[in-house]
Amino acid sequence: MxxxxxxxxxxxxxxxxxxxxxxxxxxxxxxxxxxxxxxxxxxxxxxxxxxxxxxxxxxxxxxxxxxxxxxxxxxxxxxxVDVDAAHPLMSSAYDATQLGCDRWLQMLGAVDKKKRQCIIGCGTAVTIDLIDHATHLGGYIFPNIYLQRESLFSGTKQITISNGTFDSITQGVNTQDAVHRGILLSIVGAVNEISNRHPNFELIMTGGDANMIAQHVNRPVRIRNDLLLNGLARYFDESKPKI
Ligand SMILES: Nc1ncnc2c1ncn2[C@@H]1O[C@H](COP(=O)(O)OP(=O)(O)O)[C@@H](O)[C@H]1O
Ligand SMILES: CC(C)(COP(=O)(O)O)[C@@H](O)C(=O)NCCC(=O)O
Ligand SMILES: [K+]
The missing domain is CATH 3.30.420.40 (ATPase, nucleotide binding domain)
Structure with missing residues (x-):
């Protein structure tokens, strides 16, 4: 395949x-x-x-x-893949006509009916989705750190940062650090807030920026880069008669 x-x-x-x-x-x-x-x-x-x-x-x-x-x-x-909000492995409260199929497949690849899970996709957008015993409750979408930096750069006169590293969430004392640390904090802070609000949900991260973000989160995070592939395999296994 x-x-x-x-x-x-x-x-x-x-x-x-x-x-x-x-x-x-x-x-x-x-x-x-x-x-x-x-x-x-x-x-x-x-x-x-x-x-x-x-x-x-x-x-x-x-x-x-x-x-x-x-x-x-x-x-x-x-x-x-077409998103199916009534899939036998996971039902979803989200508008299926709008839900990104990568988000959905990552969830399908992780879902476990015995667990509460929070799936965090760290791609071009950062997505946070909550699944309670195989029911997708809904989620959040954020611009990733690079998109945030671009929008700050294009919307302000005195911020001209185009490079620098996202390696800390400690307060900065110059523009470059303040921008990079602020942006990273916005994502890490959101994950920590979700984690506080949903203490019984296992945190699972996937996507290109997962390692960078996970390091700063204040609770253990499971990194799983097999989620989308696993979701694809599960999806096409269920829909075999169609192919
Ligand atoms: N070799 C690479 N090329 C591009 N982006 C990379 C690479 N390695 C890691 N990344 C990171 O991966 C992120 C994109 O993640 P990815 O999961 O591939 O997103 P998408 O599914 O939206 O294409 C980028 O923001 C970047 O920081
Ligand atoms: C949220 C996304 C942009 C994430 O895409 P990615 O970062 O993986 O490229 C994508 O799943 C998408 O376009 N979704 C449609 C909107 C929604 O899920 O509600
Ligand atoms: K993706």
């Missing part, structure tokens, strides 16, 4: 064998041109001859149509 995750910043793929073991995987920045990136990867995909391609995309109809065109040339059946 070939599994594709088209996020707002990166395309991730996993090639798995008959028993579900990963034989090849990678994550690449697509710079809003996922089809060009996919075309460059088709040789590699063809070499593994997957019998199905399962896709999670949050890139919208126009880019998804281009992705479909590109994949059609491989002559391998493929399907995009």
């Amino acid at each position: 070939l599994w594709l995750d088209l996020g707002n910043t990166r395309l991730k793929y996993w090639l798995t064998d008959d028993i579900g073991q990963i034989v090849s995987h990678d994550a690449k920045q697509h710079l809003q041109a996922p089809t060009e990136l996919l075309m460059g990867l088709t040789d590699r995909f063809e070499r593994y001859a997957p019998d199905f391609i399962g896709i999670s995309s949050v890139l919208g109809d126009k880019l998804n149509a281009q992705v479909s065109d590109t994949l059609s040339r491989l002559n391998i059946p493929f399907a995009f």
Whole structure:
């Protein structure tokens, strides 16, 4: 199988064998041109001859149509994930027509009916979602640290920071530190607040910035970078008659 995750910043793929073991995987920045990136990867995909391609995309109809065109040339059946708020593994209170399928798949990949879980996606957007014994209660969406820095940069005259590192939440005594530490605190603070409000929910983080954020959270966080892949596998396993 070939599994594709088209996020707002990166395309991730996993090639798995008959028993579900990963034989090849990678994550690449697509710079809003996922089809060009996919075309460059088709040789590699063809070499593994997957019998199905399962896709999670949050890139919208126009880019998804281009992705479909590109994949059609491989002559391998493929399907995009549709959010199902009444899935047998997890029901959701969220408007299913709006919920990002990556968010949903990350939850589907983690859900455990015996637990209370808080899934934090640390991608282009930071998302926090609460699941109570396999019912998705809803969540929150934040711009990630880089988007926050860009908006501060473009909305002010005296803040011209374009680089620097997000490594501390201690107060800053110069603009560069105040900006970076303030932004990191806004995300870490939100996670800590959710953690305080929902002390019985296990904190689970995934996505490109998970390690950076997790270090500053005041409660143990489980990092799981297999959630989306796990969600894709669970989804297509349930919907097998369709493929
Ligand atoms: N090699 C990399 N290229 C781009 N971003 C990376 C890389 N490694 C880690 N990241 C971090 O990953 C974040 C994007 O996370 P990701 O989960 O891939 O997002 P999305 O699903 O929105 O594409 C970026 O904000 C960046 O900080
Ligand atoms: C919230 C997201 C932008 C996160 O995307 P990502 O950071 O993984 O690229 C994406 O899941 C999305 O576009 N969702 C639609 C809005 C919603 O979930 O309500
Ligand atoms: K993502």
